[in-house]
Amino acid sequence: DADVTQTPRNRITKTGKRIMLECSQTKGHDRMYWYRQDPGLGLRLIYYSFDVKDINKGEISDGYSVSRQAQAKFSLSLESAIPNQTALYFCATRPNANTGELFFGEGSRLTVL
Amino acid sequence: AQSVTQPDIHITVSEGASLELRCNYSYGATPYLFWYVQSPGQGLQLLLKYFSGDTLVQGIKGFEAEFKRSQSSFNLRKPSVHWSDAAEYFCAVGAGNTGKLIFGQGTTLQVKP
Numbered sequence: 001d002a003d004v005t006q007t008p009r010n011r012i013t014k015t016g017k018r019i020m021l022e023c024s025q026t027k028g029h030d031r032m033y034w035y036r037q038d039p040g041l042g043l044r045l046i047y048y049s050f051d052v053k054d055i056n057k058g059e060i061s062d063g064y065s066v067s068r069q070a071q072a073k074f075s076l077s078l079e080s081a082i083p084n085q086t087a088l089y090f091c092a093t094r095p096n097a098n099t100g101e102l103f104f105g106e107g108s109r110l111t112v113l
Numbered sequence: 114a115q116s117v118t119q120p121d122i123h124i125t126v127s128e129g130a131s132l133e134l135r136c137n138y139s140y141g142a143t144p145y146l147f148w149y150v151q152s153p154g155q156g157l158q159l160l161l162k163y164f165s166g167d168t169l170v171q172g173i174k175g176f177e178a179e180f181k182r183s184q185s186s187f188n189l190r191k192p193s194v195h196w197s198d199a200a201e202y203f204c205a206v207g208a209g210n211t212g213k214l215i216f217g218q219g220t221t222l223q224v225k226p
Contacts, residue, residue, distance in 0.1 A: 004156075040122065040218055042117075042218040045214075048211070050212075096212075101162055102147075102157075104156040107155075107156055
């Protein structure tokens, strides 16, 4: 089983719908991240969390919200999806040391029509 | 502000030829630097990382990268490319105590037979 699991892997929805992307991890890491990938733009940080009570905005948090339900679970919500939120979304975890790398899930491809 | 630039959006090399992917960063302190690879439909896998010490870093799959502080660069190299190396490559810099990684735009590598 993957260490970082994202569900759903693919989702097509309509403008205005509420969407939740879920992430769970078995690595025991406290730090969790949500990134968005768009062609030619690389990965951009949406939100990150150091623990259940510590949630922080990234560079592109507008239109998104998150919930850290437990150390192992970090969900990303789009309250009212719009077409320019069509993208590939990645959840990642990181050990507490700043020198540690990110461990990524396999991604959730979201299409908003 | 921290930033990462990958000047080459797309590179094509012949199988067996050498490869160099460029990465330039902007960061005020000693950077933590990473190279990730993303195969089609997959998440990101760490190739190598630099924190301190020897400026020539060895990674998986025969890749290496050299940190050059004077040039603010962390270029990725491989002496002989294999067809399976075709993928998208991302350079990233660790941004201080937040644990965030800032990613470049990515370079897509195509390998000709």
